[in-house]
Amino acid sequence: MNRRNFIQISSVSLAALLVEGCNIDHELDIEYMNDMSIGHLAFESHQFPMTKKLSSKYLIVGGGIAGMSAAYALRNEDFLLFELSDLLGGSSAGSNYGKISLCHGAHYDLSYPADYGQEVLNMLAELGIVYHDAFSNSWKFSDKKYLIPKNKKSRIFDHGIFRNDVLPDGSEKLAFIELMKKYSGSMPMPTRLIDAKFHGFNEVSFLNWLQRRIEVSVEFATGLDYHLKDDYGAGAAEVSALAGIHYFACRPYYTKPVELFSPPEGNYYFIKKIYASLPKERIHTSHLVKSIVEKNHGFEVEIIDATKKEITQLTCDKVIYAGHKHALKYIYPPDYPIFEKTTYAPWVVVNVVFDKSMENEAFWQNEIISDDKALLGFVDSEAQATAQNEKRVFTVYFCFKPDERKWMSKIEERKQTFVDKTICYLEQYFDQSLKNRIEKVFVKQMGHAMPIPAPGYLLKDGNSKRSNPNLVYAGVDNGRLPLLFEALDSGISAVSLLRDGSRES
Numbered sequence: 001m002n003r004r005n006f007i008q009i010s011s012v013s014l015a016a017l018l019v020e021g022c023n024i025d026h027e028l029d030i031e032y033m034n035d036m037s038i039g040h041l042a043f044e045s046h047q048f049p050m051t052k053k054l055s056s057k058y059l060i061v062g063g064g065i066a067g068m069s070a071a072y073a074l075r076n077e078d079f080l081l082f083e084l085s086d087l088l089g090g091s092s093a094g095s096n097y098g099k100i101s102l103c104h105g106a107h108y109d110l111s112y113p114a115d116y117g118q119e120v121l122n123m124l125a126e127l128g129i130v131y132h133d134a135f136s137n138s139w140k141f142s143d144k145k146y147l148i149p150k151n152k153k154s155r156i157f158d159h160g161i162f163r164n165d166v167l168p169d170g171s172e173k174l175a176f177i178e179l180m181k182k183y184s185g186s187m188p189m190p191t192r193l194i195d196a197k198f199h200g201f202n203e204v205s206f207l208n209w210l211q212r213r214i215e216v217s218v219e220f221a222t223g224l225d226y227h228l229k230d231d232y233g234a235g236a237a238e239v240s241a242l243a244g245i246h247y248f249a250c251r252p253y254y255t256k257p258v259e260l261f262s263p264p265e266g267n268y269y270f271i272k273k274i275y276a277s278l279p280k281e282r283i284h285t286s287h288l289v290k291s292i293v294e295k296n297h298g299f300e301v302e303i304i305d306a307t308k309k310e311i312t313q314l315t316c317d318k319v320i321y322a323g324h325k326h327a328l329k330y331i332y333p334p335d336y337p338i339f340e341k342t343t344y345a346p347w348v349v350v351n352v353v354f355d356k357s358m359e360n361e362a363f364w365q366n367e368i369i370s371d372d373k374a375l376l377g378f379v380d381s382e383a384q385a386t387a388q389n390e391k392r393v394f395t396v397y398f399c400f401k402p403d404e405r406k407w408m409s410k411i412e413e414r415k416q417t418f419v420d421k422t423i424c425y426l427e428q429y430f431d432q433s434l435k436n437r438i439e440k441v442f443v444k445q446m447g448h449a450m451p452i453p454a455p456g457y458l459l460k461d462g463n464s465k466r467s468n469p470n471l472v473y474a475g476v477d478n479g480r481l482p483l484l485f486e487a488l489d490s491g492i493s494a495v496s497l498l499r500d501g502s503r504e505s
């Protein structure tokens, strides 16, 4: 395998990923997961029988982090939660393959400064996930076994050559760090707590804002793009300056140690902890909320049971909508215009399970910069302190442009081609053949995975424009950064808003 040829097999679009590339000449056991297909059940559901009638005070739509956090806030009340997938977690989902844990989306979080939102910190502390450390005046993770050792954190593979940092060293980086330090301590989470004097940064692009202050070479911009795409689904020219500054200044990265917390199942760890505290009979997976209609001071809701192909009718007083807002067009049309302009980056996450026969030194995050802008690299389970002894798992991440979503439906048809190319990238990274060691591959496709914090997007809470005070919105695609803490806060804020009616999150 020739690493210098890395670029030659790389491609620039999802369409190309599906038609050309490398054939590893080896049949793989591939399991494909695609929630878009469940969504399509809605179109055939007019033939399904209505078999059940239910009522509850609260309905929660969606069992991602936001919906689960809302359920936690309502855990002692009369609520029902419906999640369309067979797994809870949304873009923070996980599952098991035999005895090993797989992460199908969000992989990590970092320790929290003391000025972060107290509602979320209290919830995480109640769940036993974090505790306050008086010495550092920060919130640390209780499960120390999931912290990633500093020397195993990351390695960068830039066009076939290994480097130490995504941002190239030199005077530009020094100037950039000095600039970001000015905002350190002023960029809390959730972003609704950011002081109004910084809100103007939301109106321009990060690249534009930076170029007016420091030199930004193409090489440096490539590093910035990589970082931002990894967390926000788009590069420095597409995200707002507020989002960009927040990325680099929301924790004391340049002055204090910041813990990196990554269990093998990724942020599904948080879902499992929340789920354990909830009344199980109120949580329903494989159920798609199809329509919400206002009726008699409340709501009448149609829900598709995706397993039985039957319809349940629910009447409820209040709704927390924590599903993707683009689907409001079909589910609750009056409020669709509020969210119409949100753009989402589609993601594909590939878990490759190996037998343990590889000897290479392991790094947790293996960041790959190549001409294939969609490929972001992979997380290697071997670098986790809890390495799952009998197997090694690489979780490979691809982030596509919003307009590439049109090709997403083709991935399933051509999954072998897509996976072959993924394996080729890994073989080039390790400079050895891997195909005979692969036991199974899991592909998870997410069409509307990540709302892009473009200029003007952040801080615009759709709840202030909602048409019915008893239907509130949660989720990161409501003017939030696509991050765990924001999602947790959005669920708690939505419940507060429904309860007292006055609080605008």
Ligand SMILES: Cc1cc2nc3c(=O)[nH]c(=O)nc-3n(C[C@H](O)[C@H](O)[C@H](O)COP(=O)(O)OP(=O)(O)OC[C@H]3O[C@@H](n4cnc5c(N)ncnc54)[C@H](O)[C@@H]3O)c2cc1C
Binding pocket: 035, 061, 062, 063, 064, 065, 066, 067, 082, 083, 084, 085, 088, 089, 090, 091, 092, 104, 105, 106, 107, 108, 109, 267, 287, 288, 289, 290, 322, 323, 324, 327, 331, 347, 349, 397, 446, 449, 450, 474, 475, 476, 477, 481, 482, 483, 484, 485, 487
């Ligand atoms: C690949 C990837 C990696 C990421 N990595 C990280 C990370 O490492 N750290 C981090 O902090 N953040 C990360 N993020 C972002 C983080 O995962 C999200 O911000 C967070 O999980 C979003 O939660 P949410 O509840 O707002 O939305 P979602 O996770 O999108 O949840 C929405 C849920 O609603 C369900 N739903 C939608 N419509 C309906 C309906 N009509 N009926 C029933 N259910 C419905 C969906 O199936 C889904 O489960 C990552 C995101 C992606 C895509």
